[in-house]
Amino acid sequence: MWGGRLAFVACLVGANFAAGAVAADVITHIPTNDRVVALTFDACEAGEKMSFDRTILDYLLEREIPFTVFASGRFVESNEADIEALSGLDFVDIENHSWSHPNTMDRYDPARVVHQVERAGQAILEATGRMPQFFRFPAGNYNKEGLSAVEAMGYKVVHWRWASGDPARSESADRLFNRTMANVAPGDILIFHINGRGYHTGEALPRVIEQLEADGYRFVLISDYIGRPHPRELPQTTASVRPKRGNRLSARGVIMQAAK
Numbered sequence: 001m002w003g004g005r006l007a008f009v010a011c012l013v014g015a016n017f018a019a020g021a022v023a024a025d026v027i028t029h030i031p032t033n034d035r036v037v038a039l040t041f042d043a044c045e046a047g048e049k050m051s052f053d054r055t056i057l058d059y060l061l062e063r064e065i066p067f068t069v070f071a072s073g074r075f076v077e078s079n080e081a082d083i084e085a086l087s088g089l090d091f092v093d094i095e096n097h098s099w100s101h102p103n104t105m106d107r108y109d110p111a112r113v114v115h116q117v118e119r120a121g122q123a124i125l126e127a128t129g130r131m132p133q134f135f136r137f138p139a140g141n142y143n144k145e146g147l148s149a150v151e152a153m154g155y156k157v158v159h160w161r162w163a164s165g166d167p168a169r170s171e172s173a174d175r176l177f178n179r180t181m182a183n184v185a186p187g188d189i190l191i192f193h194i195n196g197r198g199y200h201t202g203e204a205l206p207r208v209i210e211q212l213e214a215d216g217y218r219f220v221l222i223s224d225y226i227g228r229p230h231p232r233e234l235p236q237t238t239a240s241v242r243p244k245r246g247n248r249l250s251a252r253g254v255i256m257q258a259a260k
């Protein structure tokens with residue numbers, strides 16, 4: 001059904017593949033002409049403990065805007081109750097952003113890359129009951145052997161076409177808003193930070209989302225278009241007790257409870 005996907009997969013690795021080598025690909029946007037964007041938020045934790053930016057989270061949950069979190073394994077460990085609660089919502093995907101968020105994975109040999117991905121995948125599986133299917137390299141740094149190793153584990157590597165720039169303190173809400181509006185195109189994968197390192201993201205995000213809606217965009221999960229779809233049909237026996245789309249208060253309540 002999504003056979004057109006490959007045509008939209010950009011290769012960032014460079015043109016100098018050895019003859020016969022398998023070209024590994026980074027996904028930079030969703031293969032569609034639909035007027036949709038996928039909101040993604042990195043939850044990076046390397047050493048110092050971090051937690052969810054509640055301003056961002058509250059807004060997304062209140063509005064039930066679909067979003068994908070790329071969480072490092074350490075962030076998952078530090079925020080296990082929140083991650084578990086979010087994973088119960090059918091408009092949220094939790095994906096893999098390495099174990100300890102090394103910014104130099106472009107200098108890692110494949111075995112070290114695999115270790116980072118495997119350990120984080122395990123932490124996410126334990127917290128959510130679902131194996132992640134997308135991986136994002138910290139700071140977007142990778143080499144072609146590492147990329148191939150991650151793909152051989154069954155992951156699709158998902159980056160972005162252009163970055164919001166929100167981890168810079170100097171990027172005001174106005175600048176984040178203006179950059180987004182100047183660059184956005186159908187199928188874009190927007191990248192922001194939800195670990196407190198998007199200094200003005202909470203202020204900019206409602207404006208960004210409301211303007212995109214006014215321009216006719218819808219928000220989707222990456223998994224709506226690529227890979228395994230998020231399970232939307234909940235089993236009959238648990239549907240009544242699990243939060244789901246259309247049940248705003250329980251979606252929000254479950255996170256608020258987890259935050260205590």
Ligand SMILES: [Zn+2]
Nearest residue numbers: 042044138139
């Ligand atoms: Zn990160």
